[in-house]
Amino acid sequence: MGDGGDGQKAALLQWCSSARWSASRRRLLSGAGNTEGRAHAGMVLVMLAYSGYHVLTKSVLNVGMNQVVFCVCRDLLAFVVLAPVAFLCERRQRPPVTPQLFASFALLGFTGLYANPLLVVVGLHNTNASYAAAFRPSIPVFTFALAAIVGVEVINIFTKDGILKVIGTAVCVSGAILMALYIGPSLIGLGGTETAIGIVTSGTWSSTPYPAQWLTSTMLKYGVDTWHLGILCLIGNCLAMAAYLVIQAPVMIRYPTSLSLTAYSYFFATIFMVLTGVLATNGLHEWALTKTEIIAVLYAGIFASCMTYAIMAWANKILGPSLVALYNPLQPAFSTILSTIFLGDPVYLGSIIGGVIVIAGLYLVTWARYNEAHRALTDGCLDPLLVGPPRVPMTHESSFMDP
Template sequence: MATPSSSSGSMGVKDTWKSHLGLAMVQLFYGGYHVITKVALNDGVNQLVFCFYRDLLAFCILAPIAFFKERQTRPPIDKKLLMSFLFLGLTGIFGNQLLFLIGLSYTNPTYASAVQPAIPVFTFLFTVIMGTESVNLLRCEGLAKVGGTVICVSGAILMVFYRGPAVIGYRDGGHETQSEIRARGQTEPSGWLISGLQDLGLDHFKLGVICLIGNTLCMAAFLAFQAPVLKKYPANLSVTTYSFFFGVVLMVIMSLFITDGPSDWILTQSEILAVIYAGTIASALSYGIMTWSNKILGPALVALYMPLQPLFSSVMSQIFLGSQIYMGSIIGGSFIIAGLFVVTWASYRERQATAGVTPGSWVSEPLLHGKIADHIDHLFSGSSSVSPNPKSSD
């Protein structure tokens, strides 16, 4: 009996470190995504059109892979699961991507970057409220979770608001940064829906702020609610595919309100290349890794890797665009890595404790329990019929 247990434990450790490595690679992929789309968006592509082509390509890649690879292990789908997939498509695919690009167009890259560190904070709060993540502030592991999250987010904020001297790269004659070029080159969203919101008294900046806050909430909700869905429907590739399917459907519907005509759907050569990279690497591959890692590490740790994105973006911009790397990026990146290490250590210690390494259960209860927790679990995890079969034994 000891041999299978130890082998499964070693496989769990391997999957855990693969997830950490995969999540770091995802943020590196997004660093390249920022560099490539920086050029494409300067050509004036409509944000919704770009997201539609990107996600349609991702769906076309994921669908056949998920169909054949998970054909034998995929559980049956019921109405509750379809509603869960619709919610994931609404938040993580449709709302997350579109609201960020619209918010970026109406504000500026600095403000957009300053809002993004809220994603791990909102995710952490959602998971604690739902009971997916537990926190005991009377033990060092619980304090380490909170402290590591604060350190990680602080590093991301520091990268945004403190530049410092240039460490790598040389200052050219003009002081216009790549992010400023990106802001100037992007076209503003059009369509009668946007015009109607502006008629209500919302100027460009206020509308952009609302969109950016909505973007962070959407991504946090996507990660937090994806975890219980994966418990009932553990076919992670299929979950990702269904999410992209509903995201694409919602974008088709929204295109009736936010595009002006057929000319918006014509792409230039640079935009086509950006869509190919975004659809294959930044969507299909990256979301696939995040979903798989969510099943292993939990949503809070997945979200904590997102502050690495501006760090990798700075590195990729320096390599391919010649942008400078400033002292603030180095110090902030060090904070982010330190915070990730602290939270990872705390999660590992808690997993040991819940596995029975220490006697007694010290893991705290979720912030909300009783009827509210039961309702959330009923919505996203299904009925009690998914519990282990009591008749199964040796």
């Protein structure tokens, strides 16, 4: 049996170096060019959709919509839309669900689909859309750092790419800290210091539930104003999303149906969010939505949740995670343009400098990871992102089932 396996491996290597495989590979790569172009265009659309989500969410929060109510409606809508789609598309592919998987789904729902959107809307309420978008490019770097801590990502500090990963992570975190500590003057639009740091006026308390009032007043006692509370929430949002991605990787191995996994995660996230909504609202009147708020919820649930996830999952299979992550720096630019045009938000010097530093750190890390992946692929004869393994003719003497 072992000789048969060695013969099969030799046949595979001979096929990879043959002229027939080279011609077949060229045809497959040329045919994949159009698909790859659509994947790049899809990622641009994803970043634009996320930027529009930040701007639209900020607009409804400015007119007094409860942040938790918004998150509850978004999660409910996303689950209602995604659950039947996952049931129909993956009904023959889903493996059985075990208690351990249910616990993993609950953890994924808590980190990525409960804490993540809740923290971002609270951060949006106390800052602006430009700042919220400027922090999102740090998610891939935070993900890499957390993955390295738990052992998912390996860092070799004796290689050029390993050093770039460490430097890029430090640069990105430094940019996030700079945005938290330095606001600076308004370069575009009108904005004063009081508006920038988010000093609370009497009018902002009227629609705020008691738990949020208690949290904000407690933070103010310790010298943390609402602006910096918003910054902390945005940083927590990035960390929650990073934890979600790191936890999701091993779960996807045991439960590879991505749509069903996300639907289960949304189920638990919706439960968490509804319980939070019961505690964080002052009455049933806060659950009554205006026409503008309904539009914002529809956009958030359908486009910023279901659509973007589907496109990112599809693009990730074609481009790979490193190239997909490279598109995150587009979001701050899109969000700043949209928020300045539609909301009249000022652009502060701190957001520009910090955003540039965050993007620089992101590119260092993602470029190092891309170089590692490219070098690993060029050492072999296959490119798993674009081309499947070649079909090697089976013989009676050998089989891939041989050890």
